[in-house]
Amino acid sequence: MLAGKRILLIIGGGIAAYKSLDLIRRLRERGAAVTPVLTRAGAEFVTPLSVSALAGEKVFTDLFDLTDEAEMGHIQLSRSADLVVVAPATADLMAKMAHGHANDLASTLLMATDTQVLIAPAMNVRMWEHPATRRNLAQLLADGIRVVGPNAGDMACGEYGPGRLSEPLEIVAAIETALGQGSLTGKRILVTSGPTHEPIDPVRYIANRSSGAQGTAIAHALAALGAHVIFVTGPADVPPPQGVQVVRIETAQQMLQAVEAALPADAAVFAAAVADWRVASSSGSKIKKDAGRLPVLEFAENPDILATVSQRKADRPGLVVGFAAETDDVIANATAKRARKGCDWIVANDVSPATGIMGGTENAVHLITAHGREDWPRMSKQDVAARLATRIAQALG
Incomplete structure (x- = not known):
């Protein structure tokens, strides 16, 4: 299902970012190519070197990289993928998506893309249950954004509840479903x-x-x-x-x-x-x-x-x-x-x-x-x- 597919993976900031490394490995095992975009906050939890080594491709981090932007690289990045995946999708990233902000590479890509988007939220349980996050989630669903998770469980902060990033294989299954949309039409x-x-x-x-x-x-x-x-x-x-x-x-x-x-x-x-x-x-x-x-x-x-x-x-x-x-x-x-x-x-x-x-x-x-x-x-x-x-x-x- 994923052989020959290109996934644009945006890695948000948060302790759950470490799971993105396993997600990249799982996607490449299935024949997908992964183009990674690492937010500034994400780079505090996983290094560009580790992401690049697993993806086998350059990691994109900066909207104002003159080499890449000479040919409007952020536009090309956003439209050359078969699917845009945000994992983890932090409360901040979800808010930017819901309100149309574009002040860094990740949010600009999400605004510029005409490709379907799948997000995997991850955050503290109180942040996930906050009325603002619930409103943003409702808006994203209304906009046609696909969502996988979050799961419930123990968190790094010591609290328990929904907010854990879905496991890599769960995200892979959601990606397969998103890319197979319509494949059974008429059946x-x-x-x-x-x-x-x-x-x-x-x-x-x-x-x-x-x-x-x-x-x-x-x-x-x-x-x-x-x-x-x-x-x-x-x-x-x-x-x-x-x-x-x-x-x-x-x-x-x-x-x-x-x-x-x-x-x-x-x-x-x-x-x-x-x-x-x-x-x-x-x-x-x-x-x-x-x-x-x-x-x-x-x-x-x-x-x-x-x-x-x-x-x-x-x-x-x-x-x-x-x-x-x-x-x-x-x-x-x-x-x-x-x-x-x-x-x-x-x-x-x-x-x-x-x-x-x-x-x-x-x-x-x-x-x-x-x-x-x-x-x-x-x-x-x-x-x-x-x-x-x-x-x-x-x-x-």
């Missing part, structure tokens, strides 16, 4: 998400611990790339994303009906944690507690939605992606599942209680295809979704 993609609730009686049901967060993030990432997304969701803990066609269901049988009604599609991503079994004959009234006697529940197997769609003939999606939530032998079980179900890809993860993945905010997955497997690092579910959406866009051409 129709089906996404299932959340748990299913299989009724025992009118007040009880069988379910699992899925929050629906990963499926929701995938639907959002696909829509961000221009896809028309049909989002079939069970009773999830998180709201569905904006800009998608939402179909709400409760049971596995209802999900299968909704999925079949949504076909044909260019691709289908089955991220829902569908209950394997249901009560064969659920009670129409509440089952009363009877001292000394336990109710007997007879189970029936739910439809296998992934296998059903994977094995369709006339209207099988061109790419079918399943999920495998495992607690042991993750790779072996997921590889066998891909072959058994007949899908193209399996996204496998370890949902053992110790991982905190089921119902959590992060995920660590393995993408298993006919060509082998890719082991992705642990990252936020939003970043997993962005990377998967990018891969789907590549696969669909």
Whole structure:
């Protein structure tokens, strides 16, 4: 996705500037060229020499460099990139962007560019929550500026809260999403998400611990790339994303009906944690507690939605992606599942209680295809979704 792309990286001042060095390395690993711009404050935290060594290019620092400005170098810099990234984006830089100031090289570049801009804010939690910063952020979003982060956590100043710079791989995923914008325009993609609730009686049901967060993030990432997304969701803990066609269901049988009604599609991503079994004959009234006697529940197997769609003939999606939530032998079980179900890809993860993945905010997955497997690092579910959406866009051409 990033091979041959040129990123103009503006490094603001703040302790988080040290992460920009790893960001440069990650971008170059993926084939991107990085042109670095170091603010005066940024140079107090990382040196021009270290930035230049990692980028393999000259570091730009001064608006009034006569050699570079002989041909209006700041204009050329601002427009030769595929994407302008500000990381870290300090409160001061955000304020300059929001109000149109251009009194140094970084702010002048941001004013002169006609390229899309992505910022990764980083600052003290009180600065991030200050009304002025909130107003500036709202203005930047209204202006079409993309934003990744900030994350919550411990800060160098000893406080805790939102304001930490996103991790380099999170920023890379956001860059990939920004550069892939529109790559799925005209594509129709089906996404299932959340748990299913299989009724025992009118007040009880069988379910699992899925929050629906990963499926929701995938639907959002696909829509961000221009896809028309049909989002079939069970009773999830998180709201569905904006800009998608939402179909709400409760049971596995209802999900299968909704999925079949949504076909044909260019691709289908089955991220829902569908209950394997249901009560064969659920009670129409509440089952009363009877001292000394336990109710007997007879189970029936739910439809296998992934296998059903994977094995369709006339209207099988061109790419079918399943999920495998495992607690042991993750790779072996997921590889066998891909072959058994007949899908193209399996996204496998370890949902053992110790991982905190089921119902959590992060995920660590393995993408298993006919060509082998890719082991992705642990990252936020939003970043997993962005990377998967990018891969789907590549696969669909």
